[in-house]
Amino acid sequence: MDIILSQFKPHEHxxxxxxxxxxxxxxVDSAIGWDEDFQRSSFESRLQPEWFRWILSNGEKVGYVCxxxxxxxxxxxxxxxxxxxxRKGFASSVIKAIKSEANSQRxxxxxxxxxxxxxxxxxxxxxxxxxxSEDEHFYNFISVVEHS
Numbered sequence: 001m002d003i004i005l006s007q008f009k010p011h012e013h014x015x016x017x018x019x020x021x022x023x024x025x026x027x028v029d030s031a032i033g034w035d036e037d038f039q040r041s042s043f044e045s046r047l048q049p050e051w052f053r054w055i056l057s058n059g060e061k062v063g064y065v066c067x068x069x070x071x072x073x074x075x076x077x078x079x080x081x082x083x084x085x086x087r088k089g090f091a092s093s094v095i096k097a098i099k100s101e102a103n104s105q106r107x108x109x110x111x112x113x114x115x116x117x118x119x120x121x122x123x124x125x126x127x128x129x130x131x132x133s134e135d136e137h138f139y140n141f142i143s144v145v146e147h148s
Contacts, residue, residue: 003093005053005065013049016064023080027117031137047077055081055094062090067098073142074102076111079120091120095127099143109143 008016020043028034047066055063063081067074076098081090095109102109111129113120114137121139129141 002057003062003090003097004056005094005097006056008049008052008054008064010049013047013052014044016052017043019064019080019082020078023083027114031114031116051077055090057085057090062088063094065094065098069105069107070110073108073110074098074105076109079111091123092127095123099127102143103146106145108145111141113139113141115139 017040021039025034025039028039048068051066051068053065053067054061055065061082062085063079065076065080066078067076069075076095079091079094081094099109109129110132111124113124115121115134116137124139124141127143129143131139132142133140
């Protein structure tokens with residue numbers, strides 16, 4: 001499956017919150033409760049616009065990903081696939097593309113996932129991520145850099 005990851009334009013960051021809310025509110029609400037002000041403030045202040053990329057397939061936006069390089073890893077903060085594109089392999093393709101980026105920079109790939117987000121957690125396990133730690137609500141996953 002061919003996908004392209006295309007940098008957000010500066011004005012696209014804040015409107016992306018509505019898609020975040022659409023897909024994540026049920027999961028967050030079920031796990032810890034949804035606080036609109038906290039979620040919006042956290043999205044706007046903690047996730048930098050330059051970390052966001054559109055996921056494009058045949059020129060169509062099928063979702064977006066927010067990731068950044070940390071000290072020893074490339075970390076995925078958020079992966080949203082639009083509902084009409086679910087179960088078509090886009091999430092796997094994005095993860096594999098970002099895993100390739102991480103490997104080329106000799107970085108581990110990390111991400112966190114709500115435990116109650118079973119489709120996402122199962123996908124990460126299927127893609128050979130290991131649980132590096134967990135707490136009451138989250139799994140922290142890692143895919144260790146491949147050494148050649």
